[in-house]
Amino acid sequence: MDRINFRTQIISGHLQPPPTTTDILHVIPCLSYTPPELTEPESGFNTKSLRKLLDGQSTDIIDYIFNLMIQSPLFSPKNRGGKVFIAPDYNHSMEHQREMTMRRIGYLRDLGLFNGWFEKPGPDGDLWRFAMAETVSVFDHSLGIKLGVHFFLWGGALRFMGTKRHHDKWFNPTETFEVKGCFAMTELGHGSNVRGIETITRYDASTGEFIINTPYESAQKYWIGGAANHATHTIVFSQLEINGVNEGVHAFIAQIRDEKGNVCPNVRIADCGHKIGLNGVDNGRIWFDNLRIPRENLLNSVADVSPDGKYLSAIKDPDQRFAAFLAPLTSGRVTIAASSMNTTKVGLATAIRYALSRRAFSIKPNEPEVLLLDYPSHQRRLLPLLSKTYALSFASNYLKMIYVKRTPESNKTVHVVSSALKAVLTWHCMRTLQECREACGGQGIKTENHVGHLKSEYDVQLTFEGDNNVLMQQISKALLAEFLAAKKRNKPIKGLGLEHLNKPAPVIPTLLTSSALRTAQFQTDIFCLRERDLLQRFVTEVAQHQALGESKEHIFTVTYQIAEDLGRAFADRLVLQTYLDVEATVPEGSLKNVLGLMRSMYTTIVLEEDASFLRYGYLSTDNAAVVRKEVLKLCSELRPHALSLVGSFGIPDAFLGPIAFNWVDANKWSEV
């Protein structure tokens, strides 16, 4: 049909009154939705195998939980354009959202989903617990956090900081939610600096009780998830003062509500109020006014107080004691990192599916408009983020594996890797959501389409369980310490993937080519070169300041620029290494090819985007130009795989928004 005619018909169609159901005798031509499943080329690789690389042995339990959520009316199913979508009702009041979160947890509990939470042993048990928390978060971050606070923070503190007497008493009622736990660490005046908290606990030997106090307003517990409405018990982090000596931060169990939900005497609780997201979690503030708790409520895995009031600990150094105490809580960062990848997948699957069905502008008159993802600029916006998401997801799996197989010796590695990846992955998540939101245009603004709304739901992940910037600074400090320790021992450096420092510095070709850019060798070389050079520069800079007699603390506050660059370099190199390890497990064939393509995209985009390569001269300006061209080429080569790659994420349709599917029907008059 001639184009002008066609448009005229459409416009006149819009001007006519809407047809009633009894009177449709002619079809009104309109832009129609063409499902990408029918127009996109076949994947060529096995999407289920790729999914397996992402979800591994947890695939079954993940899919089971998806099934449970999709089939329950508690998860607010809505039919849009002939498909069922589930999503929380964010338009409801904060109180309603909180109530729904609890009801959804009750539903999953009644089905026995949490049975054996504390018993499942070993790495398999850990992976099972992680899968649980991450999967419910795909539906709603609040649900994941509410569950995470109860099981990983409250339950994790009992498990790791407590001893048998705590396990015997608290595990069962925790599993059944008879006891609802929360975790009171952060205070109004202190967050990342846990050792600076001001809550104070003293021991009364005459009654065998601890007495907890909030001495100043800045010592009120703040942001305590679960405290505002539901929690009956909390872990309280507090300074412990014995005989006038401050023994440092310790953790105690305190009851804050009775079984009827009334706040206990000597406890005051207030709501943190409405938030930019996560309103399904009841964050609260707590004050303690001489609250007395039994001596046994001290979580005594590393230190105890005897009935007559003596402080006992096997670890004399308070620094080490504190580190040993907090080490197991790394699990929080592991789930945050993994959940952030799921959220990123939701954003990308939505934006890319939309870009494969939405058209804008014709290039030539009378031709159909062009599919968004056929614009090179649109590819450049989304496909690098897609490749990066695969790379970071593999890294997240690596983090999970080193966590579940942790030993006392590997604690440091777990700490450094979890700090780096928690920061890098959550930043990537927010950046991707923003890009996806914009890539969906106005549709990205609608809450039902998720991508825009998820930004406010997930923004908090950059802050909780360690502010990202603070975490990144810790990496450089840890790398410096490793380097200096090895030098002092006069031995090769080992661990954290730093072994490459023992070899001669790699040499980068003066003139890069497209094929050189795609070799694992070159990619590894340039990432290693950047890491070793930045570490060297950091060592030198710190030494210069030391020579001037400045304190360690001061030095780290002034060397932050290079420290930041180094933190990034460490993370990028680690991600590349884990990617290559995954790739090595895949047999030759189409899947390996597409993985190779995404790896090249990942490294090339890092080369293009991170200023440090030019700043410190790892890339010449000529080579940087070659890199930039390569990004374009990689985009066009990945383009045919886009649909299969987001399909392999394994996020069920019901968890995406209507614009990911038949957005024309989802918005038609009869659905109003």
Added chain:
Amino acid sequence: MAPTNQVLITESSNVRIIILNRPKQLNALSSEMVYRLLEVFHAYEEDPNVKLIIMKGEGRAFCAGGDVAGVVNDIKKGSWKVGADFFSKEFTLNYLLATYSKPQVSLLRGIVMGGGAGVSIHGRFRVATDNTVFAMPETALGLFPDVGASCYLSRLPGFFGEYVGLTGARLDGAEMLACGLASHFVPLEKLSLLEDALCEANTDDTNIINNIIDKFSNNNPKLKENSQYFRLKTIDRCFSRRTVEDIISALEKEADKNMDDWISWTIKSLKTASPTSLKISLRSIREGRLEGVGQCLIHEYRLVCTVMQGKYSRDFFEGCRALLIDKDKNPKWNPSKLEFVSKDMVDHYFEPLDDKDWQDLKLPARSKSNLPSYAISKL
């Protein structure tokens, strides 16, 4: 292929009435019929003179299923690949119907089981009536609910699909309408009037067709007093469990609290079905819930080929022997108990077959431009 009289077609201007015509076998789908239906549906999609397709059965059944006895016979004579060929054609037909560009109205008189459901439930309009009996009875036969059942059963309310698929429970017309397997319920005496009215309307407009069927419909047929649909809460509580073992023990707990005929029948049907079938069926429905109809059929094709290959269990042949051939109704399942069917074994059924001549089901290309919404939503 020479025209077969097992499928009859009558034409009324732009309406085509397809009649499954093998009444002695309750219209069970032979390969001849499957080939013919494929041919006809492909042709009608291209034919601008065809606007509406009505499907019904000759005699007292709509269609009692795929002709598995015939398939088993063929396999015995030749190789399991003869069976694979039958199922690949049947599933291709199921996919074609699920994504068909023209409306299909199925008039479900009498029995609608297995393959019979596969040629009707995927279509836009499914008209149940007073004597409709629906079931997916495959687990009792050593098979699993196929023909795309992992798609349509998994989309029923709550965990009713798991219940229907695992137990082989029979649903009447009212229950089919209640759970959504049927789109309409038209009293038996009005079915031919409906057929006439549809022919007279001679349209492909689904709104008009819908309105016509509505006119003859009883929108609220009474569920019988002891209908299993009233047990939806119990079904959800039990059939949402992760494993077949957990489902059975949840049912037994319910039975401890409140034993009645329905619970004891449900438990018994699970205990007499093939353990292997139960496990692959449950997983098939759960996977199907997260897949589109095409992916569902692809995974079901892997399952059915593995079943016929008989490498991990030969329950299908044993089930056909006991129920269809010797009719002693006493199949000896092997593995004989749920606990002997390991996760690894189940995993094998969902993987591509280890056979160089075998390949995954190839779905036919579908029209890119004129698929109706209800078909698009199934992709």
